[in-house]
Amino acid sequence: MAEVRNKQVILRDYVTGFxxxxxxxxxxxxxxxxxPEGSNDVLLKNLYLSCDPYMRILMNKDLPPELSNRSYSPGSPITGYGVSKVLESGHPDYKTxxxxxxxxxxxxxxxVPATQILFKIEHTDVPLSYYTGILGMPGMTAYAGFFELGSPKKGENVFVSAASGAVGQLVGQFAKLHGCxxxxxxxxxxxxxxxxxKxxxxxxxxxxxxxxxxxxxxRYFPEGIDINFENVGGKTLDAVLLxxxxxxxxxxxxxxxxxxLTQLEGVTNLPSLLFKRVHMQGFNVSDYYHLYPKxxxxxxxxxxxxxxxxxxxIAEGLENGPAALVGLYSGRNFGKQVLVVAHE
Amino acid sequence: MAEVRNKQVILRDYVTGFxxxxxxxxxxxxxxxxxPEGSNDVLLKNLYLSCDPYMRILMNKDLPPELSNRSYSPGSPITGYGVSKVLESGHPDYKTxxxxxxxxxxxxxxxVPATQILFKIEHTDVPLSYYTGILGMPGMTAYAGFFELGSPKKGENVFVSAASGAVGQLVGQFAKLHGCxxxxxxxxxxxxxxxxxKxxxxxxxxxxxxxxxxxxxxRYFPEGIDINFENVGGKTLDAVLLxxxxxxxxxxxxxxxxxxLTQLEGVTNLPSLLFKRVHMQGFNVSDYYHLYPKxxxxxxxxxxxxxxxxxxxIAEGLENGPAALVGLYSGRNFGKQVLVVAHE
Known part of the structure; x- marks a missing residue:
């Protein structure tokens, strides 16, 4: 049983502020x-890791109960979405x-427990890293949010904040394909x-x-916005509501x-929800993975x-992971932020 | 052609603040x-008038475009929901x-134009004033909001603010009938x-x-709220979101x-919409009147x-109308505020 090096990115302590x-x-x-003998788990070699904004929330000490089972623990590696290769599997759904x-x-x-694996990758004529982005969680998020919750109609007016990010760039392209x-x-x-x-x-x-x-x-929406794909909240949302x-x-x-923020910004224009009869829905992609084949x-x-x-x-190497992740919150990334652990 | 007195409640000027x-x-x-000769309109004797919170909004000078056609005009009588008797009709749907x-x-x-009349009253074994409340706009609002948008399930936890008001008292009773x-x-x-x-x-x-x-x-919802029927906004909504x-x-x-308020309160806990995957929907009863027979x-x-x-x-007499209407905003009313113009 060969022991090998396993470089890790460890959370030092819970985070406050940026x-x-x-x-x-x-x-x-x-x-x-x-x-391990008799294990049903799956041993993975991690290839591409996804840097996603939600990860900051899991660095908080106190989380809403819905998220607390996903909280990061000081002293342990952080978790996230990733593309991996199966080295050995104790679960019948996966093989080396x-x-x-x-x-x-x-x-x-x-x-990892097999339940943490979401999908086997069947199509490899596209870059593997795409399964952390356009063909992974962010892609499904854009798809479910825009089509399922946005209910777009041809000719409608769509606003996307954080529009060059992992999700936003797809929402915009979906909207154009749909005639918006x-x-x-x-x-x-x-x-x-x-x-x-581009x-x-x-x-x-x-x-x-x-x-x-x-x-x-x-200026950009003299007739108003039909679909606001909300990525940022705060002041931008307050202006959108008007x-x-x-x-x-x-x-x-x-x-x-x-x-x-330790003190969240107040959004003042919520009465617009009433006057404009607005449908506002928070969602999590995990409720929509049944649509993945479609x-x-x-x-x-x-x-x-x-x-x-x-x-x-694309950032290369686990040692550049913290900078890549932290960069999301200052907007340093240009497009979807991916971290390469190994190319194959 | 007999001229008679027509007492009116006139808006003096647009309102700022309370x-x-x-x-x-x-x-x-x-x-x-x-x-008038050749008119398609309907001549009404007004019996019961409804005092409703939304009426304050129509006293503003600047309204969102969706509401501007309903704005009150200084120098003219204010408008609202009411129960009336047809004195003469130029429209085939209504008769004396x-x-x-x-x-x-x-x-x-x-x-009034016939289009302003919503429904003929067919059931008179209940108090006529009910058609300004439980069997009128507020009743339909409670029904559509709770059943159509709330999608209640037996055993769920429901919170109602302004709960003794025209709408709230019904939402609570609907919730109990539904096993919540x-x-x-x-x-x-x-x-x-x-x-x-009671x-x-x-x-x-x-x-x-x-x-x-x-x-x-x-204290009242140790396991949390499934349906928040929002009547008040502001600080209450902010606490509900937690x-x-x-x-x-x-x-x-x-x-x-x-x-x-001239400066609206900021609601800070909107990220909860995301964590709890919440469906928040502003609505107007006018989109649901097709459900009135049901x-x-x-x-x-x-x-x-x-x-x-x-x-x-119940307030008696048009001259007591302003006090009745204004009382809504300090919570002076005890239950649905009705104004009687004439009993028949």
Missing amino acids: PKESDMNIVESTITLNL GDLVWGTTKWEEYSL YVVGSAGSKEKVDLLKN LGFDEAFNYKEEPDLNAALK NLRLHARIPVCGMISQYN FLEYLLPHIREGKVVYVED | PKESDMNIVESTITLNL GDLVWGTTKWEEYSL YVVGSAGSKEKVDLLKN LGFDEAFNYKEEPDLNAALK NLRLHARIPVCGMISQYN FLEYLLPHIREGKVVYVED
Whole structure:
């Protein structure tokens, strides 16, 4: 039984406020690359790890009960979505050599219960890293949020915040494919250019250069917003509420602007929900994974034909993981932030 | 053509902040009790007028476009829901002597387009005033909000704010009939007693005596709230957001706490929508009137058998209208506030 090095990204302590690289440690532990006798678990070699905004929430000490079973523990590796190769399996659904995606740990090798694996990867003519993004959790999130909760109709007006991120860039492209008018906001000139020139958004703006978000939205949506795909919350949401059309929908995918605040921002314009008869729904992709086969059937041909593109920001090596993860909250990433542990 | 006196309640000027009796004038104009030649309109004798929280919004100068066609005009009578008798009709759907309910003006006699009449009153074995409340707009609001948007299941936990009001008292009784646990909040000891002893709420509390609304809700809902029927907004909503169960529903019927504020309160706990995967929906009863026959079929037997009761606070005479209406915003009313113009 060969013991090998198992580099890990460990949470040092619970986090308050903005996370820093130093909130995590890189340690070298060891692991035996054999499944324990009689185990039903699966031994994984981790290839690509996903950096996702929700991970900050799991660094909090006190979590809502719904999330507490997923809380990170100081001294242990953090967890997240990832693409992995099965080295050995005690579970009949998986066998050595399978490529899978699901929840794994931020380390080179992980022993996980089979229930943490979400899907076997069947299509490898696209980059494997895509299963942390466009073909993984963020992709399914964009798909379920936009189509299932957004109930889009051709010609409707769609606003996407954090529009160049892992989810936002897809929502915008889905909206265009569906015949909608779509405007995105992002935090730099380069991201705005990306949205307009590569991702096909009708318009885009840099929210950091808009002192009056309400005025900015009025400029781009003189007739109001039918679907607001909510990724950021706070001030942006407050401005959106003043610019909704009757019967607007707000799928609430995230509120990244609030995750690092010890005092949350107050949203004042909620009476608009009433006047505009708005449907606002918080959701978690885990309620929608039964749609994954339908989602692949829809999206894979678009990817192969180049009708949907996906921008990844790739960091190499576990030791660069903390910086990659922390960068999400300052908007340092350009597109979906992926961390490569090993290429195969 | 006999000219008769037509007493009216006139808006003096647009209102800022809390409305005062003096924002309205009682004037005596005259009206000819004949339909103009060739008119398709309906001449009404107004019997019962409904005092409803939304009316404050229509006193604002600047309204969202969705509401601007209903805005009150300084110098003209205010409008609202009411029960009226048809004196003369130029429209084939109505004839002299019909009792109807719908939108009318705060005056003794009104000439209205037939489209403002919502329903003919067919059942007169219940008090006519009920068609301003339990069998009118507030009743349909409670029914549509609770059953259509709340999607209640037996055994679920329901919270109702402004629970002794026109809508709240019904939501609580519907919840009990449906096998739910229901707690209401109201603004006085008498109202709390009413909720517990007459209206069948499982528990009730006086929000004015709860310095920590979050703690109060935790006390009554140790396992969380499945349906929050939102009538008040602001601080109460913010506390509710901390006490929701997974997949909770929030039908947003009103936000009365915000209608008189020039600076709206900020609601900080919206990330709960995400963590609890909450469905929050603003609605307007006008989208649900097609359910009115089904609603009557459900509710009339319950009223006749005494299984659903309804508390009205009855003011007599148009000259007492301004005080009755203004009283809604300080919670002076005890149950549904009705204004009697004439008993028949």
